[in-house]
Amino acid sequence: MGVGIMKKLLLFIFVALFGRISFAQSIIGDWYGIINSENSSIPLIFHFSQKNNIYSATLDSPLQQSLGIDVTTIDYNAGKLHLVVARHDLQYKAVWSGGKLVGNLTQMNTDYFLVLTKESKQLQEPKSTFPYLTEEVRFQNSQAEVNLAGLLSLPEGSGPFPAVLLLGGSGPTDRDNTINSNHKMFLVLADYLTRKGIAVLRYDKRGVGASTGDFNVAGLQNFASDAKAALHYLQTLQEINTNQIGLIGHSEGGLLAAMLAASSKEIDFIIALAAPGIDGxxxxxxxxxxxxxxxxxxxxxxxxxxxxxxxxxxxxxxxxxxxxxxxxxxxxxxxxxxxxxxxxxxxxxxxxxxxxxxxxxxxxxxxxxIKIVPRQSFRQVTCPVLALNGSNDLQVSAAQNLPAIEAALKSGGNTQVSIKEFDGLNHLFQESATGAPSEYGEIEQTMAPIVLETITDWILKQTEE
Structure with a gap:
């Protein structure tokens, strides 16, 4: 091989390798990490972008409900990152190591070890092409002049299909019931149900995502009114079997499901996931x-x-x-x-x-x-009810709340009640060690398969022709 050819080949190899190294060390995209302090674990998400060779970024702290915080300055060169968030007296210095950014975050003269990775741990979330139809939808709560936005998932086939309306937990949750750890609980649940032939409607709470209205002045009755509007919208769709519509609510959403079912005979079944049963x-x-x-x-x-x-x-x-x-x-x-x-x-x-x-x-x-008395709603529910919780739930204790729900339902004469406690599952129905909220983001699983199967099997049994 001639010297000239050898030089060109070496140059080609160098350029190819350099190109791959540069690509591998790109910080563009979303980076995830958790700060562990003495009394809390705080998930952080950095969103990096680049335009005209200039980096920009924002920071999310979901647990503190602080999203889109501007990163003031970014210096990234040769695998070394230094960024500043002036508004919060915060800086982060890190080096590229094995596809991760490893370093220290300093805030108010206190250092915290922080590792950022480009992959969130939500590996259970569906990412491929869905074998069903999804459609962005909007509907109005005319009583409140609020326009709600959501996503409708329809199974393959002509229908009409049994359907469920998903009701999120407390706080400004979106259609995926995105939890502080960034787990998209309702995305995973809706995907599983739709693949099994069950249509699903999920929506952003008022004032969240693409929905209008003001979350900050809304109470439980307002959210119940929005849920009722979503139910009525679902009933207008020709693809839906209006005699087979149920509600699935997580945490606060389980209470909303009971409130709606207590006042309406249009609901064919409800599923209460980690719902409160004892006094607020x-x-x-x-x-x-x-x-x-x-x-x-x-x-x-x-x-x-x-x-x-x-x-x-x-x-x-x-x-x-x-x-x-x-x-x-x-x-x-x-x-x-x-x-x-x-x-x-x-x-x-x-x-x-x-x-x-x-x-x-x-x-x-x-x-x-704080003021709510859940039994007042549950004892008026006459449709079939499935109430689930995990033994490691620290937010809505299964040991106290499941028996309270069962007692309230039966005191009202409801005999179509199924109660189940899953060993080792936390408030999000993840397989967990302690159930502490600080674990949520560390767990790759979004929802335990046994829970998805239990929910689906029960719905299919309720909707058998």
Whole structure:
């Protein structure tokens, strides 16, 4: 081989390898990581893009409901990254290592080890071409002048099909019931059901995604009204068997399903996934006890927190005017945080955390969840009910809530009740070690297959001709 040819060949190999290395080290796209601090685990998502050789990025902190935070400066060169988010006094320095970005995130003079990867752990989500029809849809809640947007999934064939309406959990959830860990629970569930011949409608809550309206001023009755509008829309579709329409609700959504079924005979069955059955104030405190204990909180710290939570519940249930509630809650929160500094999450000032807690507890739907008495709705439900939960659920404890749901249903004379507790599953119905919310994002599974099978088999049994 001649020297000239050899030089060209070596140059070609170098260019090819360099090109592949450059491509492999591109930061363009979505990067996922979790910050672990003393008392919390915070999932973070960076979205990098590039235009005219200039990088830009935004940061999402789903757990704190902070999305689209602008990254102020980005310096990325030779596998080394340095970025700054000035608004939150945050910087991240990392190096490329084996397809990951490995480094330290610094905020308010505190360092946190952070590894970012380009793959989220939601490997269960369907990514291939779907063997069924999906259609973006819009429908109106005329009572509230709210336009809701969602996705309709129709099985192969001519129909009409049995159908379910999916109702998401608490918070500003989208049509996929995207949880803080970025798991798309309803995407996985809808895909599974539609492949089995069941049509599915899921939608963005008001004020979320493509839906209009204001989430921040809405309560449970508003969300129930939206769900009723979604049900009526589903009933207008010629592809749907209107005698075989059910509701599947997760957490708060399970309560909404009971509220709708209690007031309407148009619903043929409901499935309550990790739904509350005990009184709202009791569940509110129990949830926080179980989660706090999972973080290793001492008995002394828990008793201080319990006193705080009982004061919050008392004010929410007794306050007659919003301004009065806001003022009293702020006093309670400030007093508590003065005694319990370690309660404040990483990177947040006392003032910001105080404001966040006051906003949370004065939100209409949070107040509704504290005041709600689920048995009042469940005991009026006469259609078939499937209630599921996991033994590791720390947010809606199966041990307390499943028996309460069963008792309420049977007290109303409903004999078509199926109750099942899955061993080792958490609030999202993932196979889990402890059930702590901090695990959600670390688990690759979105929903345990046994749960998907149980739901589907039960629906098909209810809709047998």
């Amino acid at each position: 104030d009791t569940n509110f405190i129990l949830q926080r006890k179980l989660i706090s204990k999972s973080k290793g909180i001492s008995e002394k710290e828990w008793l201080a927190k319990l006193d705080f939570l009982e004061q919050v519940v008392g004010e929410v249930k007794s306050a007659e005017r919003p301004k009065e509630l806001e003022r009293s809650l702020k006093e309670i929160v400030v007093s508590y945080l003065e005694r319990t500094k370690r309660e404040i999450p990483y990177g947040m000032s006392t003032e910001d955390y105080t404001a966040m807690l006051v906003d949370r507890y004065t939100h209409p739907y949070v107040q509704d969840l």
